[in-house]
Amino acid sequence: MITFRQLLLSAVAVLAGSALIAITASGQEARPPAPTLRSPTSPEKAPDADGFIQRWLLLEPIPFNDLTEIAVRAGVKKEYFPNQFTVLPKDGDKVTVDGKELAWHAADTTLYNVNLYHFAWALNKPTTNVLFWAVTIVNCPREMPNVRLAIGSNAASVWWVNGQEVASLFNDRQTVIDDGVSKRITLKKGANVVRAAVINGGGATDFCARFLDADDTPLKGFTGTVVDAAMK
Amino acid sequence: MALKFAYRQSASGYNMKSALYVILLAVAAPAFALDGQVGIHDPSTIVLCNRKFYTFGTGGTALVSDDGWTWRTGTRASRSGMAPDLIHIGDRYYQYIARNVGAQPKAEINMIWTKSLDPESPDYKWEEGGLVASTNGIEDCNGIDPGVLLDPNDGRLWMVYGSYFGYIRLVELDPKTGKRLNPDDKPRDIAINCEASDMIYHDGWYYLLATHGSCCRGADSGYNIRVGRAKKVTGPFLDHIGVDMIRGGGKLLIGSGGRVIGAGHFGLLDLGDTVQKFSMHWEADLDRGGASVLDIRPLLWKDGWPVAGENLKEGAYEIESVRTGTALELAVEGMPVGGRRAGRGGGGFGGPGGRGGGRDAPAAPGAPGQAAGAGGRGRPSLLAGRKPRSSSRRWRRAWNVRRHGRADSAAGRRTGFDELARGQR
Numbered sequence: 001m002i003t004f005r006q007l008l009l010s011a012v013a014v015l016a017g018s019a020l021i022a023i024t025a026s027g028q029e030a031r032p033p034a035p036t037l038r039s040p041t042s043p044e045k046a047p048d049a050d051g052f053i054q055r056w057l058l059l060e061p062i063p064f065n066d067l068t069e070i071a072v073r074a075g076v077k078k079e080y081f082p083n084q085f086t087v088l089p090k091d092g093d094k095v096t097v098d099g100k101e102l103a104w105h106a107a108d109t110t111l112y113n114v115n116l117y118h119f120a121w122a123l124n125k126p127t128t129n130v131l132f133w134a135v136t137i138v139n140c141p142r143e144m145p146n147v148r149l150a151i152g153s154n155a156a157s158v159w160w161v162n163g164q165e166v167a168s169l170f171n172d173r174q175t176v177i178d179d180g181v182s183k184r185i186t187l188k189k190g191a192n193v194v195r196a197a198v199i200n201g202g203g204a205t206d207f208c209a210r211f212l213d214a215d216d217t218p219l220k221g222f223t224g225t226v227v228d229a230a231m232k
Numbered sequence: 233m234a235l236k237f238a239y240r241q242s243a244s245g246y247n248m249k250s251a252l253y254v255i256l257l258a259v260a261a262p263a264f265a266l267d268g269q270v271g272i273h274d275p276s277t278i279v280l281c282n283r284k285f286y287t288f289g290t291g292g293t294a295l296v297s298d299d300g301w302t303w304r305t306g307t308r309a310s311r312s313g314m315a316p317d318l319i320h321i322g323d324r325y326y327q328y329i330a331r332n333v334g335a336q337p338k339a340e341i342n343m344i345w346t347k348s349l350d351p352e353s354p355d356y357k358w359e360e361g362g363l364v365a366s367t368n369g370i371e372d373c374n375g376i377d378p379g380v381l382l383d384p385n386d387g388r389l390w391m392v393y394g395s396y397f398g399y400i401r402l403v404e405l406d407p408k409t410g411k412r413l414n415p416d417d418k419p420r421d422i423a424i425n426c427e428a429s430d431m432i433y434h435d436g437w438y439y440l441l442a443t444h445g446s447c448c449r450g451a452d453s454g455y456n457i458r459v460g461r462a463k464k465v466t467g468p469f470l471d472h473i474g475v476d477m478i479r480g481g482g483k484l485l486i487g488s489g490g491r492v493i494g495a496g497h498f499g500l501l502d503l504g505d506t507v508q509k510f511s512m513h514w515e516a517d518l519d520r521g522g523a524s525v526l527d528i529r530p531l532l533w534k535d536g537w538p539v540a541g542e543n544l545k546e547g548a549y550e551i552e553s554v555r556t557g558t559a560l561e562l563a564v565e566g567m568p569v570g571g572r573r574a575g576r577g578g579g580g581f582g583g584p585g586g587r588g589g590g591r592d593a594p595a596a597p598g599a600p601g602q603a604a605g606a607g608g609r610g611r612p613s614l615l616a617g618r619k620p621r622s623s624s625r626r627w628r629r630a631w632n633v634r635r636h637g638r639a640d641s642a643a644g645r646r647t648g649f650d651e652l653a654r655g656q657r
Contacts, residue, residue, distance in 0.1 A: 035371060036372055113479075113480070117397065118398075154425065172446055174444040174445065174480050175425065176475060176479070202446030202449050202452075203446040203454075204397070204426070
């Protein structure tokens with residue numbers, strides 16, 4: 001049975017803990033790193049066994065609060081920062097959006113998906129009503145025709161390959177592998193830029209992406225996905 | 233009473249495997265819905281005790297009902313928290329309750345138990361059972377939203393838990409105590425980025441039900457309940473197109489529709505005799521000011537997958553064969569498919585010469601002069617050319633039809649909340 005004394009002690013402990021957190025964080029609670037994301041330690045990273053691209057540059061979240069197709073389409077056309085459809089950022093680069101400085105972070109996911117909730121949560125950034133930009137570079141040893149970009153996202157997302165919009169998903173949805181696929185496209189020899197805008201309403205937010213070959217099996221012919229290395 | 237009666241009809245009708253479908257005619261009318269105090273978020277599995285139904289929700293909300301339809305505020309348990317689950321094993325009722333012990337995902341799930349859920353009973357006393365699972369705030373899981381399954385095959389007790397922060401995990405509990413069986417065993421990851429998971433067993437399969445989408449946003453919530461299945465309790469749980477729930481898979485069971493938005497927190501309510509329902513909450517009921525409310529729906533099965541049934545609306549219904557699209561062949565024993573068409577008009581659901589229905593039976597499809605006779609094509613109407621009657625009378629005819637048309641008549645089966653409550657000791 002819980003006594004009044006125990007309740008009192010518990011209340012004191014909670015208050016003390018809260019104060020400690022506040023003091024330690026100097027206004028922002030320090031959080032452990034994202035459990036599924038790592039800082040890259042190699043210049044390039046091959047896709048995983050199922051072809052999922054695991055290295056991405058992620059921009060800290062931008063406020064956004066509508067998942068409908070009309071709103072998302074209008075939203076991704078807005079210029080939040082200069083050259084948002086052509087920029088090849090590096091880890092640590094910063095942009096200013098609506099007067100707020102946001103940083104790009106290079107990250108390797110340990111899973112098939114990139115958990116944006118983990119990403120934002122670890123940085124103490126909002127996870128609700130937000131838009132994330134993600135960029136990666138796929139380095140192909142040769143031209144690869146008849147491939148599809150296969151994506152899943154929580155929630156809405158729009159995808160571009162080499163500047164062309166190729167796939168999109170709308171409304172509040174869960175990330176499911178190959179939830180949306182592009183028409184057949186050609187990956188050119190060398191660097192191909194894959195860019196995504198992922199918009200979340202509430203709860204989980206993540207995405208996954210891979211290429212499927214002409215037989216709709218995971219594409220593995222490319223040497224790896226690179227970010228920094230391709231830009232240097 | 234009319235409401236209960238109609239519900240029994242719907243439940244039995246929907247569970248006549250592969251034989252019947254109850255199809256709503258175009259009659260706009262309010263659905264039979266839960267009534268009373270139904271405000272709750274994250275309801276536990278509904279459990280029957282001393283002829284009353286009980287459920288507990290986040291924040292300690294307790295609801296109780298005598299008939300499963302009309303609910304009132306119940307007595308809070310000794311411990312409250314987030315999204316509890318409730319199960320009856322032997323002479324004990326176990327409640328598993330989560331709470332944050334720091335910023336999410338640092339959380340823990342504790343268990344309390346009692347020998348009665350009825351505060352009037354001398355056996356009513358919640359006892360602390362201790363910690364059964366936790367997450368440390370760093371690992372890829374948030375230890376909330378427990379869901380418990382007592383495996384009917386071997387009596388082993390399992391608990392799933394987790395939220396959209398990461399994995400849904402599975403641990404084994406001791407059915408004798410409700411506590412964690414091997415606390416040092418590593419939990420098994422079985423799904424990802426969803427929450428409110430629960431597991432049920434049906435016809436050789438383990439089904440993992442979990443809620444996708446966003447919660448707690450009122451009418452903007454995207455909550456929807458998904459399901460995958462596995463031959464083993466440990467998974468892998470694949471959806472109907474083979475996508476593993478640990479990669480986001482999940483077949484839709486129920487989502488938003490009409491005036492209710494955001495379906496979450498599945499809980500099985502097995503009424504016995506093949507009649508099943510499931511509990512859940514709506515994030516927003518627009519007819520109740522957008523409040524989060526309890527709902528209970530028929531749980532149907534089709535091709536090995538659970539299907540969310542509708543609570544029936546008042547109106548006229550017809551019954552037709554899933555196999556042939558006609559009604560008569562179900563009622564006329566031995567009638568061949570496509571056989572004996574011309575000039576019959578009877579031999580159907582209570583029509584002249586039919587096998588039941590009595591004086592008030594509706595005209596059988598395929599009456600003389602109609603192009604689509606018995607066993608013919610097209611959609612027969614049980615009420616063709618008839619003046620609409622009260623819903624209860626129409627239902628009795630449908631009841632008669634089924635009772636006389638099938639050897640395994642639904643008549644007299646205990647298919648409703650009220651019979652179950654009366655039958656329980």
